[in-house]
Amino acid sequence: MTSTPTTSPASASLRPQPGEYAPHYDRYISLVPGNDVLVVLAALEDQRRQMLLLLSGRTEADGDLRYAPEKWSLKEVLGHISDTERILSYRALRISRGDATPIEGFEQDDYVRNSPSGRRPLSNLIEDYVAVRHATLSLFRNLDEAAWTRRGVASKNEVTVRALLYIIAGHELHHRRIIQEKYLK
Numbered sequence: 043m044t045s046t047p048t049t050s051p052a053s054a055s056l057r058p059q060p061g062e063y064a065p066h067y068d069r070y071i072s073l074v075p076g077n078d079v080l081v082v083l084a085a086l087e088d089q090r091r092q093m094l095l096l097l098s099g100r101t102e103a104d105g106d107l108r109y110a111p112e113k114w115s116l117k118e119v120l121g122h123i124s125d126t127e128r129i130l131s132y133r134a135l136r137i138s139r140g141d142a143t144p145i146e147g148f149e150q151d152d153y154v155r156n157s158p159s160g161r162r163p164l165s166n167l168i169e170d171y172v173a174v175r176h177a178t179l180s181l182f183r184n185l186d187e188a189a190w191t192r193r194g195v196a197s198k199n200e201v202t203v204r205a206l207l208y209i210i211a212g213h214e215l216h217h218r219r220i221i222q223e224k225y226l227k
Contacts, residue, residue, distance in 0.1 A: 121159025
């Protein structure tokens with residue numbers, strides 16, 4: 043069972059500020075409500091439930107849908123969400139532990155192209171998404187106060203652990219909106 047802190051550390055009671063993340067991540071961070079990591083952790087849990095509701099009862103044909111030529115299938119989008127969350131959580135783990143080694147970036151299109159997501163059963167991808175989200179929640183719920191504002195370098199940009207939490211939440215929101223608007227209208 044995952045522990046849930048009852049109060050936010052003082053350092054985690056603020057939204058990430060410019061300088062804690064690369065400017066291109068603002069499009070994700072801006073989607074996340076709240077100024078407290080406990081609110082964002084609750085939002086991550088709620089996102090998991092919302093994604094399950096959105097995808098429950100969907101067919102393999104739904105999973106294979108591409109809303110336009112050359113766009114990812116719904117299955118590939120779900121695989122991308124999980125892959126990105128794993129990578130961002132790994133970054134948060136390393137930075138939270140004081141690892142100052144710069145972390146390389148990744149090319150999302152290469153990851154999708156080389157992933158078996160498009161050939162996997164949709165139900166399997168949903169299970170994977172749930173497992174990844176549980177691991178993410180466990181990691182972030184068990185950080186100590188000092189970890190939240192630790193800085194590291196990922197993709198040649200400085201980032202804090204606190205910002206990574208918001209990026210994960212916003213990235214999922216961004217893609218869920220696309221799924222709702224373009225795949226499952």
